Amino acid sequence: MTPEKIKEKISRTVQKITPDISEQIILDARKNAYKSKKEKAGVFSWKPALVFAMSCLLLVTMIVTRPPTKVAAATIALDVNPSIEVTLDDDGKVIEVVGKNEEGILVVKDIDFTGLTAEDALKVLVKALIKKGYLNDSANSILVTVDNEDITDSVLELMEKVLAVCDFQCSVLCQNLKNNPESTALAEKYAISIGKAQLITELIRLDDTYLIEDLVRLSVNELNLLLGNSENTVPGLKRMGRASEKEYIGEEEAKEIALASIGATEDEVSDYTYEIDYRHRNIVYVIKFVYNNTEYMVMVNGTSGTILECEQENKEYKYQYNSDGSKGPHNDNGSGNGSGNVNKGTGIGKENAKRIALSHANANEYRNYRSELCNQDGRLVYCIEFEADNRERKYVIDASTGEIIEDK
Amino acid sequence: MTDFCEGSIDDVRLDECLERIASADMDGFRELYELTSHILYGFALSIVRDEYLAQDCLHDSYLKIIEAAGSYVSKSKPLAWMLTITRNTCRQSFRENRNRVSLTEEQWLSKASEEDQVSMVDREFLNQCLNQLDDKERQVIMLHSLTGYKFKEIAQILKLPLSTVLSRHNRAIKKLQQIVRQEE
Structure with missing residues (x-):
């Protein structure tokens, strides 16, 4: 079909479905005019002679000096923890600034934004947010939600300019408001801003293992930390600067903890990567690397530095194992596994857990072995999975006693 | 309603309609509505994507046009002026109706x-x-x-x-x- 035919089809359909409400509009216009006339008359009716003079004067004054009716052209919503909405007219001047939550109301309550440009209003707001301690070098992220796609880029540029005066590095997340009923329902249910709800909805769409109940509790800075994760690239979201990690142990310390937990040094590992994520109700550092032909994933609590999960995986090498437990796995070049104990404390250690599981399964040959040290109802356990005799096996073994809690 | 592709919109005719509206001649409005309602409605629909909301926007936009007709100064682009009013009305309405759920495909x-x-x-x-x-x-x-x-x-x-x-x-x-x- 040609472009002309397509447009003709659209035009024809729209013409057919356009409602005829002209008489209703005429009626409402007359009502409005009457109402407006009556209101004016009501004010001055006590002195008819003066009414005429005043009306004339008023009319002349209105014609000469009446400012154009301000129509909202765009709204910029800021979320730090305080949520604030700035409504602009077509000239980029502020019509109103409204606090959308308790903290937001406190930030804007004593400030007069009348007639300010968007830039000036944002400067004043940023200053107030810093002064009241909401924006600082530990919580340096601002979520900006714009309902007018045309100005998103210029708002981001504006924010960059406004935040340049800060003596710490800020980070801005900028998104367009989408008419998404899911986000609206979320915002209402948890009393959060629509912008934050939209961001959470997008994050859950990317990774459905995140829980809404968890993410709604996170600050904008914490959500921004998750967005630093390469798998969490939200379409259409623009990001400037990095979220502050000052509240957390940082990548270097997390790496040291992870490597020490398996007895490796930095020189001995390859394919090192790290990401920040939210798991077990904590901001965590997920450290991945290869050590002795085995891929490791160690999840370190971002606040306390404790290890929450440890997982190893070897898909390429088939292991031989003697049922008496005397020999560890080996690969085709004959080298042993050689990794240290995952648990250097009082636990049985991952190797013993492995022996217990393999021995119980009577598995001389096995592949795709995975183990995780995790917290199950307050009890440290090894969750082990592998394939043996063309069957998937799963074990849960108490990390302290070696007791088999579950086997499938 | 007008036929498709009758050529470009007759701006002079629209200007005359607005002049008549300014002098409270509602037949001028009826003619304006006849000439432009499908354009404003289609434009509103493309912004708000909801038939009911688009109808509300159409209603409010025309009320604003009637109200502003007296102060309207023709720059030979009356339709562009009307479309700007419609766009602003839609945006305002969009903000006020964020909770509204659009029609499902079945509806x-x-x-x-x-x-x-x-x-x-x-x-x-x-x-x-x-x-x-x-x-x-x-x-x-x-x-x-x-x-x-x-x-x-x-x-x-x-x-x-x-x-x-x-x-x-x-x-x-x-x-x-x-x-x-x-x-x-």
Whole structure:
């Protein structure tokens, strides 16, 4: 079909479905005019002679000096923890600034934004947010939600300019408001801003293992930390600067903890990567690397530095194992596994857990072995999975006693 | 309603209508409505994507046009002025109706049976047009389909560079052609 035919089809359909409400509009216009006339008359009716003079004067004054009716052209919503909405007219001047939550109301309550440009209003707001301690070098992220796609880029540029005066590095997340009923329902249910709800909805769409109940509790800075994760690239979201990690142990310390937990040094590992994520109700550092032909994933609590999960995986090498437990796995070049104990404390250690599981399964040959040290109802356990005799096996073994809690 | 592609909109005639409205001649409004309602409604629909909300926006936009007709100064672009009012009204309404859930596809299609003039196929096509194109693509395609305006004029109304309007138009046409091919 040609472009002309397509447009003709659209035009024809729209013409057919356009409602005829002209008489209703005429009626409402007359009502409005009457109402407006009556209101004016009501004010001055006590002195008819003066009414005429005043009306004339008023009319002349209105014609000469009446400012154009301000129509909202765009709204910029800021979320730090305080949520604030700035409504602009077509000239980029502020019509109103409204606090959308308790903290937001406190930030804007004593400030007069009348007639300010968007830039000036944002400067004043940023200053107030810093002064009241909401924006600082530990919580340096601002979520900006714009309902007018045309100005998103210029708002981001504006924010960059406004935040340049800060003596710490800020980070801005900028998104367009989408008419998404899911986000609206979320915002209402948890009393959060629509912008934050939209961001959470997008994050859950990317990774459905995140829980809404968890993410709604996170600050904008914490959500921004998750967005630093390469798998969490939200379409259409623009990001400037990095979220502050000052509240957390940082990548270097997390790496040291992870490597020490398996007895490796930095020189001995390859394919090192790290990401920040939210798991077990904590901001965590997920450290991945290869050590002795085995891929490791160690999840370190971002606040306390404790290890929450440890997982190893070897898909390429088939292991031989003697049922008496005397020999560890080996690969085709004959080298042993050689990794240290995952648990250097009082636990049985991952190797013993492995022996217990393999021995119980009577598995001389096995592949795709995975183990995780995790917290199950307050009890440290090894969750082990592998394939043996063309069957998937799963074990849960108490990390302290070696007791088999579950086997499938 | 007016026929499609009758050529560009008769701006002189629209100016005359606005003058008549300013002097409280409501027949002037009836004529203006006859000439422009499908354009304003289609444009509103492309912004809010909800028939009921688009009708509300159409209503409020015309009220504003009637109210402002007295102070309107013709710059030979009355339709562009009316479209700007419509766009601002839609945005305002969009903000106020964030909680509103748009018509589902079933609801949208069921309306076809209520309106004998519109075939199910046409309505489905329009529905696809509203759902498969992004905001700007929809607005460009709707304005170009309904007004017969040149891309340069559409760029002015949407406050976008001409090249952006052209690329969005081409992208939208490709998407719509694909939809038509799938339907066939």
